Amino acid sequence: MFIDRVKIHIKGGSGGNGAVSFYRAKYITNGGPDGGDGGKGGDVIFIADEGLNTLVDFRYKKTFSAQSGANGSKRNCTGADGESIIIKVPVGTVIREAASNKVMADMVKPGESKTIIKGGKGGKGNQHFATATRQAPRYAEKGRPSKEYDVILELKLIADVGLIGLPNVGKSTLLSMVTNANPKIANYHFTTLSPNLGVVRSRWGDDFVMADIPGLIEGASEGAGLGHEFLRHVERTKVFIHVVDGAALEGIDPISNIKKINNELKKYNQNLSDRPMIIACNKMDIPEAAENYKKIKAEYEPNGVKVFPISAAANTGLDELLKAVADILKDYPQDIVFEEDFDEFTEEITASEPFRIHQPYKGYYIVEGTGVEKMIGYTNIDTEKGFAFFQKYLRDKGIIKALEERGINEGDTVKIYDLEFEFYH
Numbered sequence: 001m002f003i004d005r006v007k008i009h010i011k012g013g014s015g016g017n018g019a020v021s022f023y024r025a026k027y028i029t030n031g032g033p034d035g036g037d038g039g040k041g042g043d044v045i046f047i048a049d050e051g052l053n054t055l056v057d058f059r060y061k062k063t064f065s066a067q068s069g070a071n072g073s074k075r076n077c078t079g080a081d082g083e084s085i086i087i088k089v090p091v092g093t094v095i096r097e098a099a100s101n102k103v104m105a106d107m108v109k110p111g112e113s114k115t116i117i118k119g120g121k122g123g124k125g126n127q128h129f130a131t132a133t134r135q136a137p138r139y140a141e142k143g144r145p146s147k148e149y150d151v152i153l154e155l156k157l158i159a160d161v162g163l164i165g166l167p168n169v170g171k172s173t174l175l176s177m178v179t180n181a182n183p184k185i186a187n188y189h190f191t192t193l194s195p196n197l198g199v200v201r202s203r204w205g206d207d208f209v210m211a212d213i214p215g216l217i218e219g220a221s222e223g224a225g226l227g228h229e230f231l232r233h234v235e236r237t238k239v240f241i242h243v244v245d246g247a248a249l250e251g252i253d254p255i256s257n258i259k260k261i262n263n264e265l266k267k268y269n270q271n272l273s274d275r276p277m278i279i280a281c282n283k284m285d286i287p288e289a290a291e292n293y294k295k296i297k298a299e300y301e302p303n304g305v306k307v308f309p310i311s312a313a314a315n316t317g318l319d320e321l322l323k324a325v326a327d328i329l330k331d332y333p334q335d336i337v338f339e340e341d342f343d344e345f346t347e348e349i350t351a352s353e354p355f356r357i358h359q360p361y362k363g364y365y366i367v368e369g370t371g372v373e374k375m376i377g378y379t380n381i382d383t384e385k386g387f388a389f390f391q392k393y394l395r396d397k398g399i400i401k402a403l404e405e406r407g408i409n410e411g412d413t414v415k416i417y418d419l420e421f422e423f424y425h
């Protein structure tokens with residue numbers, strides 16, 4: 001079964017907690033802190049696998065979680081890192097975050113891997129919190145949580161040329177004549193039920209890949225027929241060959257048919273109607289086709305759209321058509337890739353991050369939270385300006401107020417990750 005769009009849930013592993021523990025041995029009392037660090041949580045990694053052609057594997061399995069890091073333990077034992085989860089997808093899969101519909105990655109290179117979620121950091125064990133005056137810290141950091149998202153996986157085939165047109169006009173016949181592909185061909189509508197790809201061995205430049213999709217009908221962009229489901233597979237194609245039944249065997253004026261299909265393309269995605277298009281007036285072996293060919297040419301060539309008379313079945317006119325395609329492709333050497341616009345980093349900073357305050361001892365306060373941690377990473381606190389900026393951040397986020405509510409006094413110590421300072425108003 002051809003499945004090319006699924007929604008799944010992915011979750012990174014959280015970090016393990018740091019341990020609170022003190023060295024113990026015979027004859028030794030009051031041993032120093034020896035609580036180990038928690039392990040790092042596993043990542044969520046996607047790999048573009050050339051062996052896959054559809055997203056059918058995701059039909060039943062919808063949740064993918066990486067392992068959490070193990071907690072630290074006594075005797076400075078660091079917890080094991082959680083195992084990452086690797087999710088294989090077909091080449092050409094676009095990964096979007098479901099809520100924002102933003103692109104997290106476009107898996108276009110065979111074998112490429114992308115880390116979409118990083119596992120949470122492990123917490124530090126109490127051994128890191130000893131100071132000259134506090135030799136028995138009863139505090140250890142918690143492991144950091146990771147992230148989880150609903151994501152949409154959407155397969156968009158990688159092809160240079162897309163064959164579009166109504167059902168039964170000869171798209172698959174054309175593909176079978178000019179490429180190595182062997183699509184099903186028959187005299188009824190919707191013979192093709194899933195896209196077919198073939199490689200054209202070009203005599204006019206680089207080889208190129210051609211995609212044949214199921215026939216489009218009026219209303220396709222709103223879901224009529226099968227076309228809607230498959231239009232996503234021509235979103236990367238650089239050129240369209242619009243195949244028309246020149247013999248109008250089904251009795252409908254070919255020009256109005258062309259307009260209908262163009263309209264559906266435009267409604268599906270405005271960008272598609274700006275792509276270069278060539279019209280292939282097919283079935284020229286049937287005498288009635290000559291008249292229609294003339295009409296189509298008169299209508300479209302003045303607008304710069306080339307019209308080629310062909311017979312896919314009798315193999316006439318195909319070279320001229322392919323050469324014209326090859327010439328256009330020379331101007332489009334780059335593949336069409338969907339830009340990543342999901343920016344986890346900015347989202348985190350702008351969201352009002354919750355923070356936590358611990359008070360392991362009197363006069364000693366620990367502030368934690370992803371927002372403050374990032375802020376420290378940003379700011380050079382050693383400079384006066386940097387420190388002032390950081391103080392303002394603490395004030396604006398309500399952290400100073402929260403410390404005051406906890407009863408902080410002047411001269412007490414505040415520890416924020418690697419930074420430790422005395423509190424003054």
Ligand SMILES: Nc1nc2c(ncn2[C@@H]2O[C@H](COP(=O)(O)OP(=O)(O)OP(=O)(O)O)[C@@H](O)[C@H]2O)c(=O)[nH]1
Nearest residue numbers: 167168169170171172173187190191192215312313
């Ligand atoms: N006379 C003639 N018949 C053709 C030609 N090309 C295709 N046909 C016939 O037209 C019918 C439809 O051909 P297909 O290639 O299956 O058409 P399609 O556009 O892929 O159709 P769908 O997959 O249903 O959208 C078949 O009976 C073909 O044999 C041609 O050049 N001349």
Ligand SMILES: [Mg+2]
Nearest residue numbers: 171172191192
């Ligand atoms: Mg077909």
